[in-house]
Amino acid sequence: MxxxxxxxxxxxxxxxxxxxxxxxxxxxxxxxxxxxxxxxxxxxxxxxxxxxxxxxxxxxxxxxxxxxxxxxxxxxxxxxxxxxxxxxxxxxxxxxxxxxxxxxxxSSMQYAFAKIALPWHDATLASFHGRVPQPEAIEYKPGKILGMLTDSQHNSHTIPQILLEHGWPADARLYICSRLSYPDEAIYTCTMQDAAAKPLVTHGIIIAHE
The missing domain is CATH 3.40.1010.10 (Tetrapyrrole methylase, N-terminal domain)
Structure with missing residues (x-):
């Protein structure tokens, strides 16, 4: 060769x-x-x-x-x-x-953080896309910033419930990002407890922080 x-x-x-x-x-x-x-x-x-x-x-x-x-x-x-x-x-x-x-x-992760003008040098990155992160990756710690890939099973309605079970406060802020960079791009901002009231996002990015 x-x-x-x-x-x-x-x-x-x-x-x-x-x-x-x-x-x-x-x-x-x-x-x-x-x-x-x-x-x-x-x-x-x-x-x-x-x-x-x-x-x-x-x-x-x-x-x-x-x-x-x-x-x-x-x-x-x-x-x-x-x-x-x-x-x-x-x-x-x-x-x-x-x-x-x-x-x-x-990356879509880099783009998502840029869209909300949030530095990500201290962020923990995890993927729910075709896999489940280790518990220590998603468990809550004060000041933690968590960026996540999602899929159809682990999505914007199911992941917040998982995070609540891992100690995240109900009033933690979520950014739910869909169709990033496309004309129909949407970014929904809500608290952890209110995520289910927002449109369902499957293959996207979710960023969580206090």
Missing amino acids: DKQNKIIVVGIGPGNPDYIVPKGLKTIQGAKYLVGGKRALADFAQAGQDTCAITADIPGVMAFIRDRLPKADVVAMVSGDPGYYSLLDALRREFAPEQIEVIPGI
């Missing part, structure tokens, strides 16, 4: 193409082989590129990359930032780290 060829993992931001960094966009546009979700391919793929959609068939995606890597670089688009719950984990299990180059993007 030609060691000079790379798998270039490009973070394409929270969704809106305005939030992809210029180097990432240039790399995507110049790719011979391009991997990405169906929506990303619809938004960014160019005529003549050999593409592969990321589906539940991750071994198939890896085979596409492995077959083409000897010929040229393979560009893999991932939503948000590649270093935060992305295909990068799977790629590192299949390929040597020196074969991988990463162009970071703006």
Whole structure:
């Protein structure tokens, strides 16, 4: 295998193409082989590129990359930032780290904190997206700031109840973030106890703090 060829993992931001960094966009546009979700391919793929959609068939995606890597670089688009719950984990299990180059993007978590103008250097980050965080990650401590990814099961109505069970006060502030960066973006502000009265948000971000 030609060691000079790379798998270039490009973070394409929270969704809106305005939030992809210029180097990432240039790399995507110049790719011979391009991997990405169906929506990303619809938004960014160019005529003549050999593409592969990321589906539940991750071994198939890896085979596409492995077959083409000897010929040229393979560009893999991932939503948000590649270093935060992305295909990068799977790629590192299949390929040597020196074969991988990463162009970071703006994560939905970073975007959410920016939208509420809240510094996040002291925040605890946790994911309810397809998993349940360890109790110590979400338990209440005075002054704690907690940023969470959500999914259909663990959502803006169920997560506040879980946090209350882990010691959060009923009047703690929540920011419930939906469709971040898109034209129909919505951010609901409420207390922990009033979250159920707000519209249900499934795949989004919730930020909790006093």
